Amino acid sequence: MRLQRLWTVAVVVFACTLPLILTTTGQPATTEIKIGAVLPLTGAFGSSGNYFKQGYTMAIDDVNKAGGLQVGAAKYPITLIILDDGSDGTRSRSLVEKLVTDQHVNFLLGGYDTSLVQAQEVVPDQYKIPYVEGGGAASEIFKRGYKYIFGTLATIYDMAKITMDYLATAADQYKLTKPLTIAVVWENTDHGKDYIEGVLDGVKARPDLFRIVLNQSFQLNGSDFSPLLQQVQASNATVFLSDAHLPDFITMHRQYLQAGLYHQFASYGARGPDQRGRQALGGGADYLIAALWWSPALKGAASQVFADRYTREYHAIPDWFQALSYDTARVLLAGVKNAGTLDGPAVRDALAKIEFRNALVPGGVIRFNPNGQIAGSPYIMVQTLPGNTVRIIWPKKMPETFDAVLPMPKNQ
Amino acid sequence: MFTTQNLVSVAIAALLTAGLYAVMSYGLAIIYGVMKVINVSNAGFLMLGAFMTLMYFQWWHLDPVAGAVLNLLPFFGAGWLVYKLLVRRVVSARPIATLLLLFALWLVIQNVALAIWGSDDQSIITAYTYKSLIVGGFRLPLTRLIVFAVALLALSLLHFVLGHTYVGKALRATVQDPQAALLVGIDTERISALAFGLGTALSGFAGSLLTLLFSFTPDFGGPFQLKSFTIIVLGGLENFAGVTVGAAVLALTESFAVLFMRASLQNVIAYGLLVVALIVMPGGVAQLWARTRS
Structure with missing residues (x-):
């Protein structure tokens, strides 16, 4: 009887201290990087949203085929989660929040167009999750003082x-x-x-x-x-x-x-x-x-390789939508790699000082102004x-x- | 900046648009007249009419005008079925029930179209898509002229059927007084199914004509729905002649208002007219006409 009571106390104590043990010894080990994006796959911007999905997927596939992304000492496979906002701003914002709170994504890729990016941009700073977008080009996006937003499109x-x-x-x-x-x-x-x-x-x-x-x-x-x-x-x-x-x-x-x-x-x-x-x-x-921002008429090697690959995979000629979304995802991945950690603020700092070469945009280099918008006017x-x-x-x-x-x- | 020639040109363009507006609103007016049901799935059938026309064009190189005629029968059948299988069950319930049912139907149609055709913008380009005629110094887009002529022809035919055939008279009688119509031996149940079929056929017909002027996606139809609703309210909800006048009022107001205000407020005009009509003259131009005569 005494032994049984002792067991009961031990189980209760263990159950109560388990969360503490987990916290002090760290979260269960990270096995993958989750990147989320909310795109207009249907609705008025459905065509463009699907092009963005293709570009993001191509960039993530590149990394996964190479065995994952090297972050510090570890290599992680990447899972891309894409949700459809139906071209609706209110839905777009709540889905981005859902990606963060329900899916626990590590990083975010942006939506398309300016109005939907503006609807989404309030979330990243709130949760300190870096967000790189290539679908919103209005300078107003970058005038609101957000620190976790980076844009690869030169302004309108x-x-x-x-x-x-x-x-x-x-x-x-x-x-x-x-x-x-x-x-x-x-x-x-x-x-x-x-x-x-x-x-x-x-x-x-x-x-x-x-x-x-x-x-x-x-x-x-x-x-x-x-x-x-x-x-x-x-x-x-x-x-x-x-x-x-x-x-x-x-x-x-x-x-x-x-x-x-x-x-x-x-x-x-x-x-x-x-x-x-x-x-x-x-x-x-x-x-x-x-x-x-890009055209398949650009004769640079990177552009030609991308255009040929896209045509092979999707049996169509790419436009700037696919090229810029491809660049956008690659910039985010480069930022994570440079930071050497999955910590949001550290990746944000790495993105702020990135100099991403071999980009598809005219000039081939992506770096950001202090407000997060791409530097220069690559047009x-x-x-x-x-x-x-x-x-x-x-x-x-x-x-x-x-x-x-x-x-x-x-x-x- | 605007010369008399410009103003006349704006007026002509507005009247050409009015023909299209009338044909896409008639279906809504007929269904409301007979059943007092606002068919919000009208937008879905407009869109479906456009996509079916695209299919005919791709399969058989069929001109959109021929596609519009071809659409009449299958869309009539679809409307008849929708009435028999769905609407009939809720038509005597509170108006919100039919509204929600038809809204759900619109969403289903939209999503089916999305699954079949995707979200890309589609368009039909015929040999005359970009052609225009110069008449009396005014340049008139050929597509708008064709749409206007076909719409006028269709509406004349509809007026003939409504005024000179037993079915048409029975339909009008049901619109005026369903109880009295029943008492004189009209099968109002059958007339309701016929009205829903006819209304849907007109939506499919108008959807085909719209492809001559616009590109389209599965979301197509929504903005036109608002315009159609404004038109039938302006026309007096159950008044078929009023629909034509309502279409002309909306088209002329939209076109001339842009001369004095931002074009970005174009939809405000339709909403504004709707509000004004509902408050000032809920009976529409039909009521105004009756008042003037009395």
Whole structure:
């Protein structure tokens, strides 16, 4: 009887002290690294979200095929957990939180687009989990003082500035009608606000060359842009600039062509050369000018290896979505490796001072500003040409750069 | 900045859009008229109509206008079945029951489409997609002209059927007074199934026509649903002629409002009109017309 009582006391004492023992001797040994991402696999941004999934998967596969990621003395396999937010901001944020609290992910990869990244970005700092994203480019994302967010896309403001710089050069080279009268339309989001700010600063820098004749915002994921395009038509501009995401670009440019609009120079920001856009518009996307973060037209070895591999795996030509998401995941993994630990704050510090070489972005190097956004403005300008061809037209110094076809021919 | 020519051009474009708006709202008005049910699955059938048209185009190179006609029969059958298997069981329950049922149906249709066609933007490009005609100095997109003409033809045919056939008269009688219709020997149960079938057929028809103007995904249809609802409220919910007027009012307001306000507020116009109509004239233009006559 006494022995039984002693056993009972021993079991109770053991049960009570077990958590303490586990805490003092450390957690059960880590056997894998969990990386989470919440992407819009369905909904308005479904196409782009699936491209991001492909890029992330390719980068993680690379590491797992090599036996895992070397972190300090140990090598860990990586598990990638991807959840679908259906392109809904509220759901996106709560799913990122779920990844942290339920799935206990070690690190986070970002979503797509700016609005969804903005919805997600509050979570990483809260839990001190590094978050690297390549799907949100509005500078507003990095103005909120978060320390655990890193972005691999150059800003939309820079995109607009580079487009304006190119336009200024092209005006002389291709004898566009001067002064260039510009109709600019932009989506009513932080993405669009960045764009119009860049365009207006470009106009301020060259008042002799540029004149804005229409400045209008439109709703993201709009269903019908014909009233807006009526205004564009009435403005009699020589240049048409639009900041639009892929679904809006397809709808707007289709209606642009149906309305018989024509401009000497037309650009939809980063849209036009993407495969989905060209499939949806056919020859309608020909001659559009775009500013891009990456293109398969880049002849660098890393870009060509990536493009060939992607085409082998997915039987399609990659766009910047896949390339930037691939780079984004590789940067995160490099940060973990450099830190030599899975500790969130240590990896965050390693990312803050990373100099990631052999990247796919123009220039081949990714490093971050103190606010977490990529340093520099790695952009190229491209033109879509008939026959599903995309050519780099800027910067001039690159060997793969061609002269643009400007003024744009009336192709319809 | 706007010349008279610009303003006339905006008005013409708005009227061409109104034809499309009317055809996509008629189905909703017929179903509401007969059953007092707001068919929120209308958006799903619009989207399905667009995807079926894509299939016909890919399989047989069938033009979307022919696809619209081809859609009528299967969509009528689908609507009939939805009524017989689902709606009939809850039609006499509280309105929230049918609303939730049809909302769930919309989600099911959307997810099935997502599983079959994925989330990529799809589009149909015909030989005339980017063509336009210049008439009296005004450039008119050929696709909008075709959609307007086909919509007008379909609506004229519908008016003829509703006004000159036994089925049409029975349907209108059921809309006006279901009890009286029953008393004079109309099989209102059958008329309800017919109305749901007809409404769904019109959604499939409109979905096909929309492919001439827009690209589409499984999410397609939602924004048009709001517009359709605004139109039938403006028209007076059960008034078929009012739907045409409601479509014209919405299209003209949307087009001209953009001249004075940000295009990003375009959807606010539809919401605003809906609120105004519900508060100021819940009976829509039909009520306004009746007041003027009296």
